[in-house]
Amino acid sequence: MTWLLVILASLLRLPLPVIADGGPAGEAGPGGGIVIPLSPSAGGAEDGPLPSVTPARGADPPLVVIDPGHGGRDPGASSPVADIREKDVTLALARAMRDALARSGRVRVALTRDEDVYLGLPDRYAVARRLGADLFISVHADAAPANDQARGATIYTLSEVASDREAAALAARENEADLIGGARLSPDPDVNLILIDLAQRESMDVSAEFARLLHREASPVFPFRPDWHRFAAFIVLKAPDIPSILFESGYLTNAVDAEYVRSETGREQIAEGMRRAIEAHFARRFLPGR
Numbered sequence: 001m002t003w004l005l006v007i008l009a010s011l012l013r014l015p016l017p018v019i020a021d022g023g024p025a026g027e028a029g030p031g032g033g034i035v036i037p038l039s040p041s042a043g044g045a046e047d048g049p050l051p052s053v054t055p056a057r058g059a060d061p062p063l064v065v066i067d068p069g070h071g072g073r074d075p076g077a078s079s080p081v082a083d084i085r086e087k088d089v090t091l092a093l094a095r096a097m098r099d100a101l102a103r104s105g106r107v108r109v110a111l112t113r114d115e116d117v118y119l120g121l122p123d124r125y126a127v128a129r130r131l132g133a134d135l136f137i138s139v140h141a142d143a144a145p146a147n148d149q150a151r152g153a154t155i156y157t158l159s160e161v162a163s164d165r166e167a168a169a170l171a172a173r174e175n176e177a178d179l180i181g182g183a184r185l186s187p188d189p190d191v192n193l194i195l196i197d198l199a200q201r202e203s204m205d206v207s208a209e210f211a212r213l214l215h216r217e218a219s220p221v222f223p224f225r226p227d228w229h230r231f232a233a234f235i236v237l238k239a240p241d242i243p244s245i246l247f248e249s250g251y252l253t254n255a256v257d258a259e260y261v262r263s264e265t266g267r268e269q270i271a272e273g274m275r276r277a278i279e280a281h282f283a284r285r286f287l288p289g290r
């Protein structure tokens with residue numbers, strides 16, 4: 001399909017498509033872009049209440065949506081070395097990130113969940129899309145039951161081809177949280193697929209750029225794995241129009257990491273590293289002249 005993409009993009013000189021959850025295909029969007037209707041199943045939670053957004057200074061400050069992984073009936077990974085569950089670690093980390101960003105006041109922040117509730121994977125990015133998020137960060141904690149020495153944070157960005165078997169296995173495990181009632185992005189007209197593909201490619205480039213920035217800003221503050229940027233097909237990263245990463249904060253199966261991610265010190269350091277990277281990302285992208 002590559003040739004078709006190239007021809008379409010160059011012939012139409014397509015603006016980045018605006019992707020909407022309704023309306024006829026090809027309708028002009030608010031910015032003059034093309035509105036791509038997504039199937040009702042793509043959005044999920046379309047009418048539910050939206051989470052609150054922290055205020056920030058300046059005109060039209062950017063919005064980051066932070067997604068604490070798992071929750072409710074889905075506890076995520078458990079730790080054999082400490083009495084902690086992934087869903088609690090991710091919520092505490094996400095709250096610390098939100099609070100650090102809110103104190104600084106340069107960007108607006110919302111959490112997909114601020115309590116112990118279950119959210120389907122598409123519902124998580126649907127919240128980000130409904131709020132008009134500029135960046136989406138899904139927060140997790142890793143587990144490697146067969147290797148209790150594995151340590152450090154990892155940043156995942158979307159790819160249909162996993163970077164290795166371990167990355168593929170992790171994506172399969174994280175995606176399992178959505179086996180019940182999982183909606184998928186599945187618009188039927190071919191042109192929608194192509195336009196979504198174009199938007200997704202742009203988002204994937206920006207996501208990878210943010211992953212590098214996060215490593216640069218945060219690696220002096222908290223530890224990363226040696227191979228810190230990896231790729232896999234995570235459903236939660238599939239909002240086609242929002243740069244998205246999945247952040248594995250550390251290994252619950254490693255005694256040092258498990259203690260670190262649940263400690264106040266660890267939480268504050270991880271939140272601080274994330275704050276620096278998010279602010280640097282938006283400073284870079286919203287600089288005048290870019």
Ligand SMILES: [Zn+2]
Pocket residue numbers: 069070076077086140141174
């Ligand atoms: Zn997880």
